[in-house]
Amino acid sequence: MSENPTAVSGLLVPDMGQPIRPKLLLVDDQAVNIQVLYQAFSADHQLIVARSGARALEICAAQQPDLVLLDVVMPDIDGYEVCKRLKADPATCDIPVIFVTSHTDEAQEAHGLDVGAVDFISKPFSTKIVRARVNTHITLKRQSDQLRSWVYVDRLTGVYNRRFFDDRLKSEWGRAARNRTPLSLLMLDVDYFKRYNDHYGHQAGDMCLRCVATAIQEKLQRPGDHVARYGGEEFACILPDTDLAAATHVAQAIRANVFAARMPHLASDLAPVVTVSVGVCTKLAVQAGTAHDLLCQADVQLFAAKRGGRNAVCAAVLTPSAGL
Ligand SMILES: [Mg+2]
Secondary structure: OOOOOOOOOOOOOOOOOOOOOOEEEEEOOOHHHHHHHHHHHOOOOEEEEEOOHHHHHHHHHHHOOOEEEEOOOOOOOOHHHHHHHHHHOOOOOOOOEEEEEOOOOHHHHHHHHHOOOOEEEEOOOOHHHHHHHHHHHHHHHHHHHHHHHHHHEOOOOOOEOHHHHHHHHHHHHHHHHHHOOOEEEEEEEEOOHHHHHHHHOHHHHHHHHHHHHHHHHHOOOOOOOEEEEEEOOEEEEEEEOOOHHHHHHHHHHHHHHHHHOOOEOOOOOOOOEOOEEEEEEEEOOOOOOOHHHHHHHHHHHHHHHHHOOOOOEEEEEOOHHHOO
8 A cells, every 4th residue: 555645745645545544653752651652553553653852853854744642741852842843844834743741731731732733632541532532633634635735736747836836935945044054946847848749749748747747756855855847847846955066966867867768759959858957046054035036046047058958957056136
């Protein structure tokens, strides 16, 4: 059974009605508490265990669990802080969090809900009740993932759409500015695509775009990297925490992967196969400017790659004062 049935990472959308075993992350510094939860869920859930707040954050970013059962009192980062950080990060903000704790007072529970948890369970608890509550929130997650996939997925290619791209670029720009990390953007265009459609017809053109989308996805390895269909035969990739050299490397790998797919394109002047041109622009760790600047300048680089002969990558660091 597929554990990741959609093209979009992190979404819990069943494929052809097949049930997916939900992926739960259990976070507690005490082994005995983990054991109780493990026994309650191991029969029908995939379980991941973290013994510290720091490890929980790493796992959430890398593995996108469907729900987190989170202890409050832990020696490194406490549960409230873990929850706050998950909710502040666009990559993890949709993962529901339930606190499981021996705190029983109203103020603690209210604080847990304030920092973004969906529920608060006090120890000792009834296994039946915890299972019921977890299942309720998993169902809600499935429903909201389904809605998000309708809103954010390009139906032709299965990758994200322009609406997702616009939202995510804005939030990643804000995050990169706050954390002082680089952010790279790739703009990618299929060479001589109009001629492709004229030569092979629009249905073949649609197939070509699906193949290009797949070739791009194959070279985006990290969970935070995203590709969207920007419009027509144009795609955009957002690469958080990626410098110019690394982004250029990814762009070259995508360009080579599209070429290696050897989709016939007899109407191209370059080669008898489909090729792409890629523009790369990178915001440095500490740099002024706007997400709009980044987009415009990635487009300028794409134009340079086209002008330079196509099937090429052109890259540059963002220049906020360029007056574009
Ligand atoms: Mg504890």
